[in-house]
């Protein structure tokens with residue numbers, strides 16, 4: 474019996490799948506916009522320094538560069554005249570260094586500050602002299618909101634890729650289900666006479682597209698503030714097993730299309746082996762992803 478899905482069908486299927494995936498995006502951007510509500514300027518500066526300076530000047534750095542280790546202590550910064558002159562960005566040493574592009578240093582793996590980020594620091598310093606509300610006035614005790622700006626502002630300066638990347642957990646389940654579906658069809662074909670070729674191939678083709686989308690989103694997600702500072706084994710393996718799973722899935726689809734183009738009696742075996750391998754890898758990647766989020770003791 475000839476398969477229902479021809480090569481041309483497959484070509485049509487891919488754009489449709491992309492459209493379906495794209496349709497999911499607005500759902501999450503509504504959500505993203507919702508929690509992006511105006512963090513205070515202090516919180517944004519803190520987030521910026523955490524992201525781009527703290528790896529060399531943070532309190533936890535073993536040997537802080539330039540013996541400067543309190544870049545995340547905005548209160549102390551704002552009251553250290555050698556660093557910052559409240560209200561006067563242009564004569565503030567710290568601002569000079571970032572305005573000239575000297576910090577972060579060129580040879581570091583931290584990306585240079587964008588113009589907006591420089592302007593943000595500038596505005597922050599400019600505001601320091603002016604109103605009590607935006608500032609840390611020298612003599613007075615800090616207001617409660619100043620003590621822990623990080624908690625006051627869950628939203629940091631997050632690139633759009635990272636925002637989109639938050640869709641990763643929502644989007645992975647589609648390819649996972651499809652790959653397991655394809656694997657199940659292959660297994661049933663091995664143990665019975667059922668002809669589930671078309672079903673398996675359908676699942677496989679959609680999975681091949683969606684898993685790549687999902688891996689890209691996952692990659693971006695891991696760049697975000699939640700994971701970037703983590704260097705856990707589970708994140709590392711989750712990433713790479715996920716990449717391996719997407720590679721074998723795409724390979725399975727490619728092998729299948731290729732063999733169909735080449736002969737009228739296409740072989741099932743190469744696709745079958747790759748599909749089963751993909752299912753195992755997807756299972757492992759999924760488990761690692763779960764551990765990554767919920768911890769190893771989730772089931773205990």
Ligand code: HEC
Pocket residue numbers: 522525526527528529530538539540541544556566567570571576577578581582583586
């Ligand atoms: C990759 C590491 C690295 C990063 C990231 C980095 N710096 Fe530096 N920073 C250095 C080094 C190295 C020095 C010492 C330079 C020297 O001795 O001439 C320094 C010195 C400084 C100093 C002078 C300290 C002093 O007491 O003289 C300031 C201020 C500073 N950095 C601010 C920043 C800010 C703000 C950022 C983030 C926008 C940043 N740095 C990011 C490596 C880094």
